[in-house]
Amino acid sequence: MTQRSPRSPEQAHKESTGCTGKRSRTGFVPLSEFDERALLSDYRFLEEAAAAGEAAHRVAPAQRRAMPPPHLQELVHQARNRGVALHxxxxxxxxxxxxxSCFNRRERRLRWHVEWRFPAVGFAAVDKRVDEGRPLGELLSKHLALTPGGAxxxxxxxxxxDAGANTLTIVMRQELRPANDPAFxxxxxxxxxxxxxxxxTxxxxxxxxxxxAVVLSREVLLWYL
Structure with missing residues (x-):
């Protein structure tokens, strides 16, 4: 008959409690028991946690940019149909x-927000929701004319x-160019x-x-074709 070796107190403790014999890496350790071994264990635990976080970040799917609301998607779509790359x-x-700016679905017309700058006098003006069929010269003349309440x-x-329409030129900056290389x-x-x-664009x-005209000589222009 085979005799079993007597169990040590440590083995009996493990069997009765399910203890693995390893210190809990997240459990509380009294300051009186916090020795160099405990410090090293905590340091390794933090390293493993950081590595796991980096691995999860690498495999996480890239977040997609939120889609604009439907009316803005329609605005971009209708602008593209008219040959305009709207960002x-x-x-x-x-x-x-x-x-x-908006797209009028009932009239099937684009209405643009237009901002005007008059750099010689440091003045800016805004036209909201201008119909796409309005001529530029007509819009400009409205700003230069004396109107009630517009003294x-x-x-x-x-x-x-006073300079006269023949000496004025309408220019628009070309977008998505380097700031140090502007063109109009x-x-x-x-x-x-x-x-x-x-x-x-x-x-x-x-x-x-x-x-x-005096200002145009210092501008880089891309002529409209």
Whole structure:
């Protein structure tokens, strides 16, 4: 008959409690028992946790950019149908917040948010939801004309109005170019807004600058074809 070896107190403890004999790596250790061995164990535990986190990050699927709401998807789609590459910024960004452009589904017309800059006098003006069929020259003339309640604006833009339409040029910055290498499109005032924007790239909306002939000599221009 085979005799079993007597169990040690440690073996009896393991069998009765399920203890593995290893210190719990997340259990509480009194300060009086926190020796060099415990410190080394904690250090290794932190290293393993960091490695596991990095591995999970590597295999995690890349987050997709949130899709814009349907009305903005429609705006981008309709702009593309008209030959305009429209780029929308993230919600909360300044140009995104200012943009009033929309697509009128009932009329099947794009209405653009247009910002005008008159650098010679440091003035800016805005047209909200302008129909795509409006000629640029007509829109510009509206800003230069004296209208009821617009005396201050007319005074600020008097230098442009007095210069005459023949000396004014409408230009639009070419988007997505390096900041140190700007270029501009020259837009004929007879063109409707839709024609002026065809073949262009926009970030949110068109920004038009009104230059006088003396300023044009210092600009790099890409002529509209």
């Amino acid at each position: 929308l910024q993230h919600p909360g960004m300044e140009r995104r917040a200012r943009n009033s 201050e604006k007319a005074h600020r833009l008097r230098e442009y109005a 499109y020259r837009l004929p005032p007879s063109l409707p807004l839709a024609g002026a924007l065809r073949g262009k 926009l970030v949110e909306f068109p920004g038009l600058k009104i230059n006088r």
